[in-house]
Amino acid sequence: MDTTSTDIPHEHWDLEIKPSNSLFQLHLKDVWAYRDLLLLLVRRDFVSFYKQTILGPLWFFIQPIFTTIIFVFVFGNLAGISTDGLPQPLFYIAGITAWNYFSDCLNKTSTVFKDNANIFGKVYFPRLIMPLSIVASNLIRFGVQMLLFLAMIVYYWASGRYFGINWYVLLFPVIVLLMGCLGLGFGMIISAMTTKYRDLAFLVTFGVQLLMYATTVIYPLSTALTKYPKYAWIIKYNPMTPIIETFRYGFLGKGSFSWGSLGYCAGVTLVVTLLGIIIFNKVEKKFVDTV
Numbered sequence: 001m002d003t004t005s006t007d008i009p010h011e012h013w014d015l016e017i018k019p020s021n022s023l024f025q026l027h028l029k030d031v032w033a034y035r036d037l038l039l040l041l042v043r044r045d046f047v048s049f050y051k052q053t054i055l056g057p058l059w060f061f062i063q064p065i066f067t068t069i070i071f072v073f074v075f076g077n078l079a080g081i082s083t084d085g086l087p088q089p090l091f092y093i094a095g096i097t098a099w100n101y102f103s104d105c106l107n108k109t110s111t112v113f114k115d116n117a118n119i120f121g122k123v124y125f126p127r128l129i130m131p132l133s134i135v136a137s138n139l140i141r142f143g144v145q146m147l148l149f150l151a152m153i154v155y156y157w158a159s160g161r162y163f164g165i166n167w168y169v170l171l172f173p174v175i176v177l178l179m180g181c182l183g184l185g186f187g188m189i190i191s192a193m194t195t196k197y198r199d200l201a202f203l204v205t206f207g208v209q210l211l212m213y214a215t216t217v218i219y220p221l222s223t224a225l226t227k228y229p230k231y232a233w234i235i236k237y238n239p240m241t242p243i244i245e246t247f248r249y250g251f252l253g254k255g256s257f258s259w260g261s262l263g264y265c266a267g268v269t270l271v272v273t274l275l276g277i278i279i280f281n282k283v284e285k286k287f288v289d290t291v
Contacts, residue, residue, distance in 0.1 A: 030126040037125055041133035046140055060144040064100065068093045075218045084220040084254040087161065090152055091248070095217035097149050098247050101142040102179045102240060103208050108134045109187025110204045113195050113283070127284040128277065131188055135180045142176070153251065164253020171250055171262075175243050178269050182239060185272035192283040215240045220248075221256040236261075239268040 031038075068089050075081045076088040083091035109131045116130055153163065194201045215238050216224070224232045235241055242261035249255030 031128050031132065034126055034129050038129050038133050038136065041129065042137040042140075045133065045137040060141050061148055064093055064096050064145050064148060067096050071096070071218055081219045082223045084222065084248075086163070086248075086252055086254050087156060090156060090163075090252065091220075091254075092218065093149050093152060094248050094252065095215075095244050097142070097145045098175070098179060098244050099212055099215065099217050099240070100145065101138055101176070102183045102243075103212070104138045104141065105135050105180055105183025106187045106190075106208060107205060108138070109184055110190040110194065111201060112187070112191045114191075114201065128280065131184055131191070131280070134187075135184050139176075139180070149251075163251070165251055166249075166253060168246065168257060169250035171246055174266075175247055175250075178243055178265060179240075181273045182243075182269045185269065185274075185276035188276035188280040189272070192279045195283055211238075211240075214238050216244050220254070221245055225256075237264075239265045239272075241265075 071092040072088045076083065076092070112131050112134065156163070190200060190204055212218075214234055216235065221232075221235065221241060224235045242258075242265040245255040246257050246262055247255075249257040
């Protein structure tokens with residue numbers, strides 16, 4: 001009997017791990033195949049963060065409320081910064097709600113390699129799942145804070161103050177997508193860099209706080225352009241500025257909205273997100289040796 005002619009049945013594998021030779025192999029198909037894991041990680045992040053707290057999810061409300069009170073006292077009353085004719089609490093909470101989602105996505109994604117080194121070193125799954133789960137879990141907090149923002153609008157309506165809510169409010173899903181992708185992209189780039197340069201991790205939180213002052217969270221863009229024309233270009237070309245201005249314009253009828261600015265923001269977000277994914281996928285192959 002000739003053993004050399006023995007037929008070996010073809011085996012089909014659900015997942016085949018191969019070395020990647022191209023920077024542009026993003027493995028997005030693998031991410032979709034592991035979508036159940038994504039949902040489990042979102043649930044884990046939410047439960048673990050508030051499991052041993054006394055107030056639990058009430059912290060979602062406490063942080064923006066106290067931040068708004070401080071902003072009203074310092075920037076509204078002491079500094080006398082204009083709020084475009086809007087009630088100060090409503091103006092500030094609009095900016096805080098949008099900024100918090102972006103900053104949370106950036107801060108938590110920027111440490112994803114360091115925080116999950118043990119998991120990454122033990123089992124295979126598409127590493128991109130981890131930063132995506134952070135962006136998705138932060139949507140819960142953002143949704144709760146949006147309820148607080150809408151409740152404040154209803155309160156002012158009941159008090160006889162009406163705002164120019166308009167059709168641009170339909171851009172809200174686009175705004176949320178831009179904020180999430182922008183935080184995700186910058187976060188993955190920083191996370192990849194911190195595997196080699198540890199000092200960068202200490203600068204992220206501080207740097208994000210400073211970046212907020214270069215965004216229209218505590219003042220409208222019109223005020224920056226009028227009072228500080230020499231430095232206003234920094235604020236104008238900050239990609240978060242068109243997002244916050246569009247957010248306020250849609251819900252409150254105040255802000256400096258333009259399709260050109262929003263298109264610029266979308267372009268920057270696309271480039272940053274793709275660059276972040278490419279760098280993240282490149283670094284994740286060998287980061288265990290350096291973390």
